[in-house]
Amino acid sequence: MKDKVILTDCDGVLFDWEYAFGQWMKRHGYRLQDANAYNVADRYDLGMHDKQRLVRMFNESAAIRKIPPLRDAIKYVRKLHQEHGFVFHAITSLSNDQYAQHLRTKNLIETFGPTVFEKYVYLDTGADKDEALAAYEGTECWWVEDKMENADVGARLGLNSLLVAHPHNASYTGEATRVQSWREIYSLVSH
Numbered sequence: 001m002k003d004k005v006i007l008t009d010c011d012g013v014l015f016d017w018e019y020a021f022g023q024w025m026k027r028h029g030y031r032l033q034d035a036n037a038y039n040v041a042d043r044y045d046l047g048m049h050d051k052q053r054l055v056r057m058f059n060e061s062a063a064i065r066k067i068p069p070l071r072d073a074i075k076y077v078r079k080l081h082q083e084h085g086f087v088f089h090a091i092t093s094l095s096n097d098q099y100a101q102h103l104r105t106k107n108l109i110e111t112f113g114p115t116v117f118e119k120y121v122y123l124d125t126g127a128d129k130d131e132a133l134a135a136y137e138g139t140e141c142w143w144v145e146d147k148m149e150n151a152d153v154g155a156r157l158g159l160n161s162l163l164v165a166h167p168h169n170a171s172y173t174g175e176a177t178r179v180q181s182w183r184e185i186y187s188l189v190s191h
Contacts, residue, residue, distance in 0.1 A: 004085055004086050004087060005086070005087055005088075005089060005118075005139075005141050005142075006080065006086050006087070006088050006089070006141065006142045006144065006189065007088075007089050007091055007133070007136060007141050007142065007143045007144070007154075007159065008088055008089070008090060008091070008143075008144040008145075009090075009091060009092055009129075009144065009145045009146060009147070009150065010090055010092040010094070010104065010108070011067075011092065011094075011146075012070065012146035012147070012164060012166060013070065013073070013144050013145060013146050013164050014069065014070060014073050014077070014090075014108070014111075014112070015067040015068065015069060015070055015073075015107070015111075016067065016068050016069065016070045016071075017067055019068065020058075020063060020066075020067040020068065021040070021055075021058050024058050024061070024063050025044060025054070025058075030044050030054075031044070032044065033045040036167060038166075038167070038168030039051070040054070040055055052125070052126070055125060055126070056095065056125045059094050059095045059097075059100055059125050060095050060097045060099070060100040061100075062103065064094070064100055064103045064104055064107065065103040065104075065106055065107050066107065067107060069111055070164075071181055071182065072181050072182045072183055073112075073182045074111060074112065075182070075183075076181075076182035076183055076185060076186040077112050077116060077182060078112060078113060078116065079186060079190075080186060080189060080190065081112075081113065081115070081116045083190075084189075084190050086189070087115075087116065087117070087118040088112075088116055088117050088118065089117070089118060089119040089120075089121065090104075090108060090117055090119070090120045090121065091121040091123070091129055091132045091133065092104065092120075092121070092122060092123065093123040093124065093125060093126055093127045093128075093129065094122055094123070094125065095122070095124065095125050096122070096123075096124045096125075101120070101122045104120075104122070105117075105120055108120070128149075128150075128153075129145075129150045129153060130153050133150075133153055133154055133157050133159065134157060136157065136159060137157040137158055137159075138157070138158040139158065139159065140158060140159065140160055141159050141160065142159070142160045142162060142185075142188075142189055143159040143160065143161045143162065144162045144164060144185060145161070145162070145163060145164070145176075146163065146164040146166055146168075146169060147169075148163065148169050148172050148174060148176075151163040151172075151174060151176035152174045152175065152176065154176065155174065155175035155176050156175075160177075161175065161176035161177070162176060162177050162178075162179050162185055162188070163176040163177065163178045163179065164179060165178055165179060165180045
């Protein structure tokens with residue numbers, strides 16, 4: 001399995017969730033307070049309850065269907081699939097809502113193509129990925145993530161863990177390899 005399966009998070013890895021969420025918040029009258037903060041509560045000066053409620057509302061809204069791709073994801077995900085035969089398993093903490101999951105699946109298919117993704121694992125909003133990744137323990141599959149804790153979980157489970165670079169993970173010192181782009185991922189995976 002490890003030779004042709006790439007496990008990947010979606011938001012902050014395949015899709016520019018931060019941009020789409022920012023646009024959605026602006027349309028709903030919220031003002032950005034700290035553009036450099038990773039935590040949504042800090043970015044918009046919200047309490048934790050409001051943060052969780054708004055992230056869940058966004059993740060379960062129609063906006064989830066049209067989140068734009070992150071950086072160079074389209075080109076290199078497609079190249080890995082079409083030129084090297086890789087298939088992808090999405091593991092995303094989106095929502096338990098079946099309609100939100102359907103919209104995410106539609107966005108993945110429309111953005112990357114109908115045959116790129118072989119499996120979709122949907123977890124509740126903000127859920128840890130430990131259990132979902134445990135199913136791949138010891139396989140040495142590639143695991144692409146932007147959250148430091150989830151990248152570390154993958155590394156501990158014997159996955160080839162890659163951390164997509166963002167300002168919020170610039171201080172990372174764990175076992176995953178921090179990468180700047182899908183071009184860099186392509187270079188690591190295809191050779």
